[in-house]
Amino acid sequence: MLEQVHDALWIAEGENVSFYGAPYPTRSVIARLENGDLWVWSPVRLTVDLRADVDRLGPVRHLVSPNKLHHLYLKEWKAAYPEAALWGPQSTIKKRSDLSFREPLTDNPPHDWHPDIDQAWFRGSFAMDEVVFFHRPSGTAIVADLVQTFSDRFLRKHWGWFRFLARLDGLTQDQACAPLEWRLSFINRAPARKARGKVFSWNCQRVIVAHGEWVRTGGHALLRKSFRWLGA
Template sequence: MAVLLNFGHDIWIAGGPNVAVAGFHYPTRMAVVRLADGSLFVWSPVRLTEELRAATDALGHVRHIVAPNSLHHLFLAEWKRAYPAAVLHAPPGLRKRRRDIAFDADLADGASLDWVGQIDQVVMRGNLITSEVVFFHLVSGTVLFTDLLQQIPAELVSGWRATIAKLDLMVGPEPSVPRKFRIAFTNRRAARAALQRVLAWPAEKVLMAHGTPVEQDAPAFLRRAFAWLAG
């Protein structure tokens, strides 16, 4: 089975090892986008194995390594060591959290000049847990979420953690915004402004780091997932 699976035109995905947080085991996923100049945009990188590095190198040269929020930083250093010439992009809040990592650029609202016209982005602000940068890969029609949408396989949780996961909306028939993230949106006006930009994208698919990708009726799915915020 291929390490990197094609997810659309010029976009590939790879699964990584489960990551444990407070005893909850999260499946992980990253994406690689090939830009118009042939260089690669690596989103939310998972653990870098020899096989993953070989598969990535076969697609092009890594030019951008992107952490989408301040919670996704575990494997950044090893990717930067492997690709020292790549630009390491920090989301809001991560520079302070990981002072040991030398970031090269900061993510903000609106696309970087390096990928403008190919990948759009917006920062979902107003959340006490993290400010997540949501991306949209235009040519494949893919919206990339990190932690704001999740769907943990039920078999990964048991006992009281299964109850917590159910109450938090982490397990369900489709990915959803965990309840803890909903509560943490203390500035809903800012969040709604960002959401309107997300909903305006001509989405065809929705990809997330922890959950089953949505490959049909993406606009309807996004409206359902964020109906609690849009109303």
């Protein structure tokens, strides 16, 4: 169930979920922090096998939603790991008022994971915001919806004739963008450009995304390509 990316970083592939009728692949990232605690980003469905694999890695202490769309399985993970803290930007906290979160995530990483993980808060859109993370020990950027890289194979299998919509939206592997409608919603781009500058300062070797093919090398170049829509 788990694929090891680095000594302290793993990914878990989840099921396809429906987003406005379109199948989306899902992926979670699990980092083992310096103190041994586990940090779980965008949790996927918690199966019996996945839980067994996770429990072998260490104690789950942080459950992280990067934006208000990545919240589906927080409740079941919290039930399984009641001692874990829930984290997310204010938009997630507002959407999931049934759950008790720690303070909202912003540009500055909490002291709980600051030595291991940095973050940048992309905002300025009237529709969405997202916190992008960087796992320092492995040089890995972790992105939810701001970078989507659907392969042609996945689109042919799951989207069929409607795969042209993914290309129009900029979601294909060669374009690696956020959806067009989200890009257009950034009326105030100054905060997002500031976040992009922070992302570009990271020594990024790879990029793990929630939706699509993740990039094992040339991570910095991909990020520069993916965020070109923000302009100068």
